[in-house]
Amino acid sequence: MHHLTTPQILALANKVVSVEDSENLLCANLSGQLRYANISACDKLGYSLSDMLDKCIADYSPNYTDAFWSQHCERTIANGSDQVYTYHQNCKGKRYPVVITSVPHTVDETSEQLICSTVKDAQDSxxxxxxxxxxxxxxxxxxxxxxxxxxxxxxxxxxxxxxxxxxxxxxxxxxxxxxxxxxxxxxxxxxxxxxxxxxxxxxxxxxxxxxxxxxxxxxxxxxxxxxxxxxxxxxxxxxxxDEERKERMVSLEENQRRHIIKALRYTNGRVTGPNGAGKLLDINGKTLFARMKKLRINREDYAQR
Structure with a gap:
């Protein structure tokens, strides 16, 4: 199977340019073989373009069974678009929820039917x-x-x-x-x-x-x-x-999130410096900022009311 040519990729891009937030773009044929992925999509999944073009849908979207993909293709072609929620898995095995919006596109020179999907983080949905x-x-x-x-x-x-x-x-x-x-x-x-x-x-x-x-x-x-x-x-x-104490348990991640928020409230929102939460928690300021981002800790969470 030949790679898409530059004119064919440009025609494909023009097809999906009207789709909102088309940052991550993945295009596959009806059998699920990937035919194109833009740089952003490759970076998100952690593969090079050549690696991506050797993959099928199931390689980076484990929940996509053949039946699920077939039904998605049918709805996309019949209705002009389709939207589904699923999970993607990057090269390190990390899964994350995504919302996929797909439109059909036919390669004029070869009449190959493609399903072109823009991918967004479902946690923002x-x-x-x-x-x-x-x-x-x-x-x-x-x-x-x-x-x-x-x-x-x-x-x-x-x-x-x-x-x-x-x-x-x-x-x-x-x-x-x-x-x-x-x-x-x-x-x-x-x-x-x-x-x-x-x-x-x-x-x-x-x-x-x-x-x-x-x-x-x-x-x-x-x-x-x-x-x-x-x-x-x-x-x-x-x-x-907890049967003995009837307490509600939370995950370690949620417990860590609450602990950081408590420290930030104690330091009036200061993260770095001698009076910052980083000093209080005995953690580097840059590391704490990264941890806050991962745990989705925003100013509203620790601002004193």
């Missing part, structure tokens, strides 16, 4: 932010948003940490039963049937396998989202319950 808002900051555990139409799932970092996995697919309601004890499965399945038949809200506790193959009591709260009289998605949260 309204759907992801709403998912996180389902749990209060002071008691945040782990949350998820499962779309029944396209079978896509978004999972908070806290929930991945609690369950000890980097694969969001393993946390879909139909799969997570593998973490339940035998006596709990029938109760879980009965609750799932209620969701299928209409609006339902579940607030139950289950004994479940979590990180480190430990057994823990998990409070599961899930509710239906209705659209046009049908259940379109399930939104919910998982909370680890």
């Amino acid at each position: 309204l759907r992801y932010k709403r998912m996180l808002e389902t749990v209060g900051v002071s008691s945040r555990t782990g949350s998820f948003d499962y779309n029944l139409t396209d079978q896509s799932i978004l999972v908070s970092d806290n929930l991945l940490a609690i369950m000890g996995t980097d694969n969001p697919e393993s946390l879909k309601p139909s799969v997570i039963v593998d973490r339940l004890g035998r006596e709990e499965v029938s109760r879980w399945n009965a609750e799932m049937i209620h969701f299928i038949t209409g609006y339902h809200r579940m607030d139950e506790q289950f004994l479940m396998r979590v990180a480190g193959d430990q057994q823990a009591t998990i409070r599961v709260v899930i509710w239906s989202v209705m659209e046009q009289g049908k259940v379109s998605s399930l939104v919910g949260q998982y909370e680890v319950v």
Whole structure:
């Protein structure tokens, strides 16, 4: 298969130039073979262009099954565009949620049908932010948003940490039963049937396998989202319950985030210097800034009210 020529790439670029924020661009044919990736997309995934052109969709998007990709292609061609949520995986194995907007494009000289996708960080999307808002900051555990139409799932970092996995697919309601004890499965399945038949809200506790193959009591709260009289998605949260003290547990990352915020409030927001949070936490100022960025700590989080 020959690489796309410069004129063909320019024609492709003109096709997607109207798509908003087309920073990361990936184009594949109907079999999922990558045919083009711009520099930004290569940098994000950590591969060179030549490496990318040897890859298929499943190489950097593990959740894209053949059926999922085929359905996405069909909708894109039939409707002129399609949008899906999934996860990408970079060269180091790190997964991150993305929202993909695709348009069809035919290479004139060869009549090859391409699906051209612009990729954005799903953590900046309204759907992801709403998912996180389902749990209060002071008691945040782990949350998820499962779309029944396209079978896509978004999972908070806290929930991945609690369950000890980097694969969001393993946390879909139909799969997570593998973490339940035998006596709990029938109760879980009965609750799932209620969701299928209409609006339902579940607030139950289950004994479940979590990180480190430990057994823990998990409070599961899930509710239906209705659209046009049908259940379109399930939104919910998982909370680890300490049976002895009945305390709400948080991930190590969330605990670290709270500790840094507490230090910043103590230093009135100063990060560096002899009176800064870096000194208080015994950490280099530049390292602390990087950690704050990773943990999404903003001024609003530590500003004194």
